[in-house]
Amino acid sequence: MKLGDLELWPVLLLFLVLPLAVAWAEYGDIIINEKAESEGMPPVIFPHWFHRIRFQCSVCHVELGFKPEAGGNYITMDKISQGQFCGACHNGEIAWSPENCDLCHSGERGLETGIKGGHQTSGPGIY
């Protein structure tokens, strides 16, 4: 297939294959791995998109006191089981309880704490 002297097959093939090869995190996904992996657990992946469907921003960032900064919160399992941070909802009543370890600790090992989601993500912010 040609356009003038230009062979188009390689271009077409690239167009078809490239989208299949590209994989990226969802916009606003947070990797939390300050302590997880050093304490033997895989990193936590926090999806903003899932939570914002259910809760306004200020529920977590004002009411629960999450600083909007990846790595800016000292979250421990102790605090979670006492109802702080994630534990305000992840208590087996509003959302699944903390003993479902691998629903949150679901990340690939070796990931660094940060915010992800493609080239358009510049965060984490400064608060």
Add this chain to the structure above:
Amino acid sequence: MLRPVVHGLLILSGVGFVSATLLAGNWSTLENDGLHDPSNPSLRLLQDPAHALSVLAPDTAGNKVDWVAAVEQGQIQPRTSIDGSRIPVEHDSDIIMSNTLSLPAVRFPHDSHNSWMACEMCHDRIFKAEIDGNDISMSKILDGEYCGLCHGAVSFPLTECNRCHSVVGEGQLPAADSGAAVDVP
């Protein structure tokens, strides 16, 4: 005889696939998003982004969801507080920021922000609640300060110049956005 037709179909499907992938939803599955461990058996219990996001008001950037429209259209009703009891603030003033050199001035709408946040989210931790009280610049925003705390992280990204720089003055050209070829509602 059929070759031109086959070629045409191939090109159309290729272009359609690419534009659908790049401009509309291009949500990865959790298994291949580069973050989740595909060998984790619990992944099948978690929701894939496309399952939730593909039915919401579309956008061309960020999550490919127009989150403000999704609330306005009643597609989602995010709780105002843990128990849903906080009364949303009804403060709909617009702030115009016109110190923008050759770019159109910025219109900041309080109302669409109030549909997501209580006042305390921004005031006074990020923005002093006074006109001309904040030394905002694009370089600070790109560094994650002021508007850039959320825009470029979770809210529509900083590639969408014209959504903020929206007050086009006389003799000014509209600002750009990353989806210029696509109608954004």
